[in-house]
Amino acid sequence: MSIPLLDLKAQYLTIKNEIDQAIQNVLDSSIFIMGPEMKTLEKEIAAYCGTKDAVAVANGTDALILTLKAFGIGPGDEVITTPFTFFASAETIAQVGATPVFVDIDPVTLNMDLTLLEKKITPQTKAIIAVHIFGQMLDVEKIMEIAARHNIKVIEDAAQAIGAEYRGKKAGSIAHASTFSFFPTKNLGAYGDGGMIVTNDEDLATQLRMLRFHGCKIKYYHDEIGYNSRLDEMQAAILRVKLRYLDRWNEGRRERAKVYDQLLADASVQLPGRDPLALPIYHLYVLRSEERNILMERLKAGGVASAVYYPVPLHLQKAFHTLGYKVGDFPVAEQACEQALAIPCYPELSLDQQRQIVALIKH
Numbered sequence: 001m002s003i004p005l006l007d008l009k010a011q012y013l014t015i016k017n018e019i020d021q022a023i024q025n026v027l028d029s030s031i032f033i034m035g036p037e038m039k040t041l042e043k044e045i046a047a048y049c050g051t052k053d054a055v056a057v058a059n060g061t062d063a064l065i066l067t068l069k070a071f072g073i074g075p076g077d078e079v080i081t082t083p084f085t086f087f088a089s090a091e092t093i094a095q096v097g098a099t100p101v102f103v104d105i106d107p108v109t110l111n112m113d114l115t116l117l118e119k120k121i122t123p124q125t126k127a128i129i130a131v132h133i134f135g136q137m138l139d140v141e142k143i144m145e146i147a148a149r150h151n152i153k154v155i156e157d158a159a160q161a162i163g164a165e166y167r168g169k170k171a172g173s174i175a176h177a178s179t180f181s182f183f184p185t186k187n188l189g190a191y192g193d194g195g196m197i198v199t200n201d202e203d204l205a206t207q208l209r210m211l212r213f214h215g216c217k218i219k220y221y222h223d224e225i226g227y228n229s230r231l232d233e234m235q236a237a238i239l240r241v242k243l244r245y246l247d248r249w250n251e252g253r254r255e256r257a258k259v260y261d262q263l264l265a266d267a268s269v270q271l272p273g274r275d276p277l278a279l280p281i282y283h284l285y286v287l288r289s290e291e292r293n294i295l296m297e298r299l300k301a302g303g304v305a306s307a308v309y310y311p312v313p314l315h316l317q318k319a320f321h322t323l324g325y326k327v328g329d330f331p332v333a334e335q336a337c338e339q340a341l342a343i344p345c346y347p348e349l350s351l352d353q354q355r356q357i358v359a360l361i362k363h
């Protein structure tokens with residue numbers, strides 16, 4: 001029996017009746033765009049995160065682009081982020097015409113190293129995108145303090161961290177604005193694309209609602225150049241069902257992470273590094289090994305899927321060659337790219353399966 005990295009079919013089967021009903025309800029209403037499901041989901045996500053408002057958009061990438069746009073960020077501006085993340089965290093900075101500036105990561109948590117952050121702030125710096133990598137938050141309050149001294153904006157890219165906490169505060173609740181992705185494999189995943197921005201700034205939310213809908217407040221009256229970036233009713237209805245299970249599922253991931261921690265304590269791999277102030281949601285359970293590729297092959301031969309997050313740090317991506325970075329600029333991120341390996345970690349994974357995976361890792 002092979003073990004996938006994530007089992008979305010197994011998850012669906014546990015909530016099939018509710019999902020099928022939710023989809024049927026949308027079909028019966030035949031309201032497909034900007035309807036009651038989306039509006040209710042916005043309220044529910046805002047309540048879940050403890051923010052004043054939430055604005056649904058088409059995906060997590062658009063959530064970042066619209067937020068950067070709403071903050072007036074563009075050509076000539078710099079935005080600081082981590083080189084160890086999914087491409088969109090920095091692609092979106094370039095997409096609005098600004099320049100991504102990278103800060104190396106902490107070797108334990110693999111999140112941005114905050115001791116290196118302030119040195120990278122220049123008069124051109126307009127924002128910091130703080131990424132909660134693999135579902136473990138970094139200290140956004142500390143970033144807010146640093147940002148306040150320089151009068152710059154902070155955005156949490158919480159695509160991998162919905163439900164995670166830091167000092168008891170939810171991911172997305174601390175920065176000026178925060179973004180989520182509902183890509184199917186995220187902890188709260190749609191059955192298609194989806195995204196959300198949460199914020200306590202009501203003017204910003206109004207601005208974002210205009211941007212996602214062609215710069216309109218009133219239909220066919222366009223106050224500015226915007227986008228078409230909406231979350232459809234089908235996805236919103238599915239997400240509303242899944243949101244009710246999110247805490248349980250995140251807890252299920254934490255339980256499985258704990259099992260791995262115990263069973264792998266004496267294995268010759270490095271376990272995921274923890275910040276004691278963070279409550280992670282294990283979007284991914286990521287081991288590190290100097291023999292990563294051999295380990296991956298061994299798992300594959302034993303029928304276990306694993307995946308490299310991420311094979312190339314962003315500063316060395318071809319698309320960013322014009323930024324002029326070279327090998328050795330961010331050594332911690334580069335090493336993480338050589339060593340990191342995600343193994344299956346989700347609530348539907350059984351203890352037997354975990355034992356089978358551990359046996360392969362231990363060889």
Ligand SMILES: *Cc1c(COP(=O)(O)O)cnc(C)c1O
Pocket residue numbers: 059060061062085086088089131157159160180181182183193194195
């Ligand atoms: C998934 C992800 C995104 C992009 O989300 P999409 O919905 O796929 O556009 C952005 N940042 C991070 C860190 C992600 O993991």
